[in-house]
Amino acid sequence: MEHISRRFAHCGIALLCLMTASVSLADDGRDVLGIRAGMTVEEAEALIARARPDSHKEAVRNHADRPLGFRYTDTGDPEKRLGKTQIVLGVGSGGRIWFVGQAQNFEVGERPDYATLQKSLLDKYGPPTLPGPAHPPAGYLRIKYGTLWSFDAQYRPVPGGPRHFLSKDPCLEAFAGDNYSQTWGTHIITPRRTGKHCGMAISASVSFDAETQRVAAFSVTVTDAAALYADPVHGEESRLFVDKQKKLEKEALGGQRVEL
Numbered sequence: 307m308e309h310i311s312r313r314f315a316h317c318g319i320a321l322l323c324l325m326t327a328s329v330s331l332a333d334d335g336r337d338v339l340g341i342r343a344g345m346t347v348e349e350a351e352a353l354i355a356r357a358r359p360d361s362h363k364e365a366v367r368n369h370a371d372r373p374l375g376f377r378y379t380d381t382g383d384p385e386k387r388l389g390k391t392q393i394v395l396g397v398g399s400g401g402r403i404w405f406v407g408q409a410q411n412f413e414v415g416e417r418p419d420y421a422t423l424q425k426s427l428l429d430k431y432g433p434p435t436l437p438g439p440a441h442p443p444a445g446y447l448r449i450k451y452g453t454l455w456s457f458d459a460q461y462r463p464v465p466g467g468p469r470h471f472l473s474k475d476p477c478l479e480a481f482a483g484d485n486y487s488q489t490w491g492t493h494i495i496t497p498r499r500t501g502k503h504c505g506m507a508i509s510a511s512v513s514f515d516a517e518t519q520r521v522a523a524f525s526v527t528v529t530d531a532a533a534l535y536a537d538p539v540h541g542e543e544s545r546l547f548v549d550k551q552k553k554l555e556k557e558a559l560g561g562q563r564v565e566l
């Protein structure tokens with residue numbers, strides 16, 4: 307097990323070095339596998355082919371049965387829908403990527419140390435708005451932790467900390483949506499909508515196995531929330547929701563009275 311830990315440490319920012327059971331995160335941040343918002347599908351697939359040459363591609367649809375994008379699973383058998391690694395791309399109406407997520411499940415002998423994985427995430431994405439625990443408690447067979455990075459409409463990091471209040475997070479809605487992962491033990495959440503005050507949302511989910519003191523599975527997602535909100539098709543629900551909220555707030559303020 308020690309040589310596995312050393313291998314992860316030597317990989318640095320790349321959580322796992324493009325091997326059989328591997329995940330690679332590029333060094334420039336705000337991306338997954340070097341894939342970032344604004345790329346074309348062709349540009350993203352060139353990176354996927356380099357990291358996952360045997361991935362099977364399938365089109366996926368959103369909750370409204372509209373084309374969402376594509377899912378890439380590490381299997382050459384289309385009938386084998388569950389894979390160890392998966393990548394999901396959300397593609398906007400203009401053909402540009404607004405979402406990228408990756409899920410990874412580890413065999414027992416491949417599982418990284420929790421602290422090593424967390425350090426890689428923080429080194430790559432910077433201080434989180436809502437951090438996960440530094441040290442998972444013992445006594446649980448399996449438990450999940452989430453870490454969130456929020457960026458405002460100008461794509462500036464939203465400061466947070468352990469006492470961060472999600473209710474005031476401009477990206478709160480961008481962390482909720484539908485799960486497109488078929489990798490056991492983790493998920494890839496693609497948001498249904500977002501608000502106009504969120505620029506980008508990054509999330510990491512870690513499934514920790516206390517029995518082995520290792521990470522059993524994890525996922526990372528990057529959402530260009532501003533691109534989602536502005537998209538003429540995918541952003542429709544977001545804009546309608548914001549308009550509805552404004553109307554309700556206006557009606558509430560208009561009906562207020564102060565008795566003197």
